[in-house]
Amino acid sequence: MSAIADPPGKPNYEILPKTNQAGEPIGEFLEISMGPHHPSTHGVFRMDVVLDGEKVVKLKPVFGYLHRNHEKIGENIPYLASMPYTDRLDYFCSMTNNWAYALTVEKLAGLAVPERAEYIRVIMAELTRLQNHTCLIGFFAQDMGALGTPMMYAFREREKVLDLFESVSGARMMCNYMRFGGVRCDVTPEWLSEAKQLTDGYGKFLDEFEALLSQNEIILARTQGVGVLSRELAVSASVTGPMLRASGVNYDLRKVDKYGIYGRFDFKVPLGEHGDVYDRYMIRVLEMRESIRILQAALRDIPSGPVMDPKAKLRGLRPKAGEAYGRVEAPKGELGFYLISDGSPNPYRYRVRPPSFINLTILEDMCLGHRISDTVVILGSVDIVLGEVDR
Amino acid sequence: METPEQIKSRLAPLLPLAQIDILPNDCPAGERSLLVDPAHALAAAKFLRDDLQLRLDYCSNVTGIDWPDAVIKTKVKKKVTVEGVEKEVEETMETPRPGYLEVLYHLYSMELKHGPVVLRLRTANRADNTQLPSLTPLWRGAEFQEREVYDLYGVIFEGHPDLRRILMWDEFKGHPMRRDYVAPDDYEYEPTPHDEVLDLAKKHYPPEVKA
Secondary structure (H helix, E strand, O other), X not given: OOOOOOOOOOOOOOOOOOEOOOOOEOOOOEEEEEOOOOXXXXXXXXXXXXXXXXXXXXXEEEOOOOOOOHHHHHHOOOOHHHHHHHHOOOOOOHHHHHHHHHHHHHHHHOOOOOXXXXXXXXXXXXXXXXXXXXXXXXXXXXXXXXXXXXXXXXXXXXXXXXXXXXXXXXXXXXXXXXXXXXXOOOOOHHHHHHXXXXXXXXXXXXXXXXXXXXXXXXXXXXXXXXXXXOHHHHHHOOOOOHHHHHOOOOOOHHHHOOOOOHHHOOOOOOOOOOOOHHHHHHHHHXXXXXXXXXXXXXXXXXXXXXXXXXXXXXXXXXOOOEEEEEEEEEOOEEEEEEEXXXXXXXXXXXXXXXXXXXXXXXXXXXXXXXXXXXXXXXXXXXXXXXXXXXX | OOOHHHHHHHHHHHOOOOOEEEEOOOOOOOOOEEEEOHHHHHHXXXXXXXXXXXXXXXXXXXEEEEEOOEEEEEEEEEEEEEOOEEEEEEEEEEEEEOOEEEEEEEEEEOOOOEEEEEEXXXXXXXXXXXEEEOOOOOOOOHHHHHHHHHHHHOOEEEOOOOOOOOOOOOOOOOOOOOOOOOOOOOOOOOOXXXXXXXXXXXXXXXXXXXX
16 A cells, blocks of 8 residues: 555634734633534534534534445445345335436346336435425424424334335335336235325325424424525535525436336426525425325326336346446435446446435534524434435 | 436546546446546546536445556557568557556535546555545545555555554555455464464475574
8 A cells, every 4th residue: 555645725623713903812612523423413413513502603523333335245245235235225215226226227237117116216206205204394393303293103104114115125124126028016906996095195294294293383493594505505515306406406317317117297396585494494384295296197097017127137237338327316315326337247336325415514614603502403404314424 | 317428528627737537447337437537636626526417425335456567468450561462460569558546536515416427536556556636625424435455555645644454453564455465374463373374374485594
């Protein structure tokens, strides 16, 4: 191993002395390490926060506690063997992770997906979006001090979705369901009618959930005008998903790329006006309502037929040399995979573009000037999963 | 969306000294990429971001790739005269390729909803000259991703505001995503090897050292 020189510039660690306008020292800043075991950090995530009284003057996210070099593992195993590993990225949304990876390999190897499998993928992805957003709002209310009740309501609904996943894939969270050129197994008519029942009842649950939360005085006080993210900064910082759309940028990959069969569905892309935490909450509620519309259309129109491309080769897949970047609109933002094939059974390079990792870039910008208690709410509204941030 | 050739033809007159190449991609649906030399990378990236027809305001993905020293084998057909008879013989040409690190930027436009344009930068070698200009001043979204490439590959981004390790801990030595990285026997901080680590360590200790 050859030595690499130190990076230029000083590490941004030292605490500056607190001075008044004339430059004389007054009082002290307080540096605290928030996390990695703080319950509000949704996992093992740490923030180095420098406080002036209760006001945040500097905040540096520190992560890597769950780092397992997912990308290196992906380079040392065949293409198919990486599929179960993708479940462990964002462990709330294994279905969309599977889809993103399958989509990229299909692009790399030039595989087609049968019609029925495309519908099943849309159904799974939208169910995933429903349960992810529901849980997020539950956690988010918990972060603001509503201990227990909203989260239990959210988890009650999530259980129903997980039961559906379990009955089709055998696993509740680590589904490992999609394959290159289709999905692993077909869904039964009973499963479809159960999914339809859940979808039809979900709007009622959302009404109830919203009646409890959307106009709640504490939620309004804690979220409106907090953590504002401007449109320009959001675009420049590569923020994606509901975070971006809450800042008013109309960019949803289901509309832009129309991957899979999303071009066939009629749905709206909700947009925020202020880019604050309340908008991010509201965007997720509205997105769930659009997901219900997509689900209803998909469950109505799903054709019969095969669910795997008969020509697709799973084991010993050797795509021709080349490279491909594929991306989907995961519930947390743009989830991308970048693969380089050199013609061997293992990818030469396997890269994951994790949305919640990149969405954390502007955490400091959103928190500056707010109180320490607001950082908890702002972090909750980013929607991170550390399995994906640390990889 | 313009093809890489069209982008190159508009970019080349603006940066007459820059070396811009278009790299092929054999994957049927894959995008070809623009390779720009490090000295002009920042100016080229600024053009891609600010040009009115491109407006690539969104830097989606930043990736490092390690290409170690390799020998590229190409088959060439040659005519050889053996005992007065002309024969066609296939010969294998071996050209050594010095190793380098590569950084990729996948650029999209949120405003015009097109993309991607793939921008590639290459370092001079893998050992002592791994500097590349940072594109974080142009796209804030590259900040954490360039830190990750520095951490895992050892590319030093000049002009990056806060270049520190991000996924590995600060005291970590080496860059684990490099192809020739060898993991230490034991990551725990403990100077004397023991148990199964001792067996591993014995394999590569010099014989006179009794661990």
